[in-house]
Structures are given as structure tokens and as C-alpha cells.
Amino acid sequence: MIDLKDLREHPDRYRDGCRKKGMAVDIDRLLALDEERRSLSTRRDNLRAEQGRVEKEVGPQIGKLAGAIKKAQTNERASLEAELEALKGRPAALKAQIQDLEAKVAAIEPELNAILLSVPLPPDPDVPVGTSSDDNVEIRRWHPPSTPPAGLGVVGEGPWGFDVSKPYEANRGFRPKNHIDLVKDLGLADFERGVKIAGTRSYVLTGDGMLLHNAVLRYAFDTMTLRHGFRAMSVPVLVREEAMVGTGFFPAGREQAYHIEEAKRGGGYDQFLTGTGEVGLMALHADEILREEDLPIRYTTVSTCFRREAGAAGKDTAGLYRIHQFDKVEQVVICRADETESRSWHAKMIGYVEELLQSLALPYRLLQCCTGDLGVKNADMVDIESWMPGRGDVGKDGTPSGAYGETHSASRLYDYQCRRLNMRYRPAGHEKGPTVFCHSLNNTVAASPRLLIPILEMWQNADGSVTVPPVLRPYMGGKSRIG
């Protein structure tokens, strides 16, 4: 959520933000509603103050009179009652006016709040302006060196020295299989039975496929907790609507989430399946005032993620790329409201992922997302795409060109999310000062099975087997080869 006060003072900043992000939000309507609400509530508050004074003044008299009436003789009762009615007249008139104003305020609020929730955080000035992912700007690429660093592999096995500008065959000396064929031939996944059980975009990981999946997650999780000091967490993936709204996924992404309609069954309230562990991690401290010395908070979780993929019909229907359910290691940082600190965490969180991909020898590139590709809640977003030989256009010989596919996404949100979540801290040394909304950031560490695609395709061998990247072997009982 953006700061309404700031919008009031700098409406053009938000108009501009909407335009750059390609989102149509009626800022003028919001300003008008805000103006109206403030004028109404000021009048209401003044009347309430008046009511308070009147109550103190005539309240006790009313009480006394009411008591007197009970004891009074019938002949004097009538005059006492008239007096009581006269006394009640003033507060009653105030009450009616107050209720009228309250009703008017209440009538405005739903629309005002709905618009307010949909106003996007303006993108940072250094984010390139664009309309879609086509306008994203490549920041840099990384290719694995031809000589593997100590402990990460041996020459001739895996993608060491791989150059994505050359065909796979020129790099490795054989024509690659795509991950779909690899998992079928090696018995790593069963799509038919997945669909039988759960419908389209469903799958079953089998045998070494499941082991490799777990190995990737464990490796990524351990990297974050043991090496980088992030706190290991398990969080709900079935959450209340408040958590979805608070983290900024609703209302914009409502169609993307599975909706558990418990209220219809008399369950009291509905729930939603989260599409990322970010929801649970960020909602943890909702409505809390944190201590500055406890910041930054660094959390990581591994959780199952659910996505309806609404609007993606027909896109990436085969394989493990776009699926309804997957597992993801996610990292979040909650830090002080300081732009420099936010930016520095963003860079660090991207660095952790680069380190991970490099240890797996997977070629990748960093993509600066343009304004049109940002969600409502980000000021800045960097995607990391890993090289997937099985993607891209298929050539005359039936071999795909290979293409980068998104495997990670690092967002910088300033206080947008924490404002919605009402997550604040009290700056140290300013015990009496106002509270400040925290900044938050999030980034993927590893999403699997999607990350299995580059791993399998890049680490496959000419004989159809797949070498297990050395860093994953400890998580697979030391196994070095599948097939």
C-alpha cells in the first residue's frame, strides 16, 4: 500500500508510476474521495467533541431526573417528564447528525480502500521504462569456466565451459535430449499418472527424480541457513485472505490463487493456498512493532507453492516448466527504512543465487525488469534466467535452440508491503518518536522442479545418463550419476 498522505502531496508521482507500470488506476477519483472523507470526518469529529461536552453537562441531570420520575407522584410526573425530554433534545439532535455523517463516511470507504489497495508502488527512477518483458534489459551473463573449481566437478562432465552462443552439440559433442525425454527415459517423472490424479499441469516425481528434487531444495535451504545465516522457518501455505492482501498479492493476483471456500461449508472464513513462501514469511510480523536492533530480519523457508496459472492456457503445457504445484526455497529480508540498505540487500540476495547457480555450473543471466513487467508491489525487480537447452525455437534438425528461462525473481519493495501488513519498528534512540514502516525484499533461492530442467539438460551425458552435480551428491546418498 502506498502512503495516502504522500499521494495527496505528490499525486503526479503516482500518476506517473501507474503510467510506467501500465496500470490504470483512477488517482483523481481517489483524491476526490479522500478529500470528501476528510471533510466529513472533520465535521463528525467536531460534533463528537460537542457531544462529549453536552454529555458531561446534562448527563448527570438526566440521570437525576430519571431517578426523580420513578419516585415522583403522578401529578408532578408529567412536568418532570417534559423537562427530561427537553434535556434529551440537544444530545439527540447531535447524535442524529453524527450518525448521518458516519453513514456517509462508511459509504465512501469501500471504494476508497479498493482504489488505495490497487495503487502501485511507483517504480524507481533507474528502472528502465517499458511495456512488457520484451523491454527487460540484460544486466550480465555468467558462463561456467572450462576448468571446474575444486570440488565442483571434472572436465568433460556437465556444463563446464559451456557457451550458450554455440549450439549444444558444439559445446558437448552430442545432441541433447530435452528434460521431458530425460525424465521419461530415466524414470524421473510420470506425467500421465499426475494428470490422472490431479488434472492438467500435474506430475509425479519418481525415484531419482524425487531424490534430485529434494537434493536441490535441501542444498539451497542449507546454503541460506548454514552459510548465509538466514533463520529457517516453516510457515502456513494455507492462509487467510488478510495475509494475501497484506503481502500485496491481492486484489491484483486473486485469480492466480486457489481459493478454499470454507465459509460456504460453515467454516467461518475462507482460506487461500499461497503461491510462494513469501506470504507466510512476511505475514509473520504483521501488526507488530519491531525493535530496530532486531533488524534486519532474514528468513528462509521451503514450502509448497500453488498457482492456478490462470491466463496461461496453452502456454508451456508440457513438462515441468509451468505447473500448478511446486516447491520453493524462498528468502526474505525485512530491514530498516533506508534506501541504501534496501538496495544493498537486494544485491546480496541476488548474489546468493548467483553463487548457487555457479556451484551448479548453470549458465544464467540477470535481467533488469522494465517498469511494465513489475508487479504492483515492487519498486524494482531483477529476474534471473537459467539456460535451458530444451527451450527456444526448434531448428530443421529437430533440435531446439535453447533459451533462458526464468528461475528466480528478486524484488525490492520499499515499505509498500510492510505498510499493508502494518509492520513497523521504532528507531533506536527515538523511543518517543513515531514508528516507521520497515522495508522488505524477497528472492527465490531455488524453485523445483523448474530448476531440475536446466540441471538435467545441462548435466546429461552422451549415453543418456545424467551426472549429479557434485554439490548435490551429499543429499543423494553420494550418488554421482542417474541412469
Next chain:
RNA sequence: GGAGAGAUGGCCGAGCGGCUGAAGGCGACGGUUUGCUAAACCGUUAUAGGGACCAAAAUCCCUAUCGAGGGUUCGAAUCCCUCUCUCUCCGCCA
């Protein structure tokens, strides 16, 4: 699923129609005392919205908030209704 009990400030806990933004305690912060610490004593101690002032901060004023929402009343932390949550016991269960 059945039966009870409860939800008050950073925490504990009183209040059960007006004088209660809320006693008392703990904690925290400031001060006095002190060779230093401790103790003792004094004081301060919520959040949000709006407004005054203003370059800004500070300050001041008004309003709201005692789990949430609605109701009764001139007036609700206090009475009534609904919801949410927590705890205890029984049943069931990975």
C-alpha cells in the same frame, strides 16, 4: 465433533453504565543520590487519523481505539447479538 473458560496498554493484571486512554505492578527511559555498580526515591512511558503552527522538527487541539463488527443508551471496556481467536476437558486423528 461435544462441554466449559476467556480476549484490557511492551508484559502481568484491576475495572463490570458517566469522574476510565484506562488503577496497581513489572519492564523501559530520564533524573536525584552515589567513588563505581546495586538499592532507594522522583518523573516519563500506547497507536492511528484529522487539524493548528510551520521550511522542518518540537509543541498544542480534536477524534478513534479495552479481540472484530453490529445493537441498546443522553452516555459502553462495562449490558445484548454475531464473528474471530486462545485455553482446559472429552472424543477422533497424521
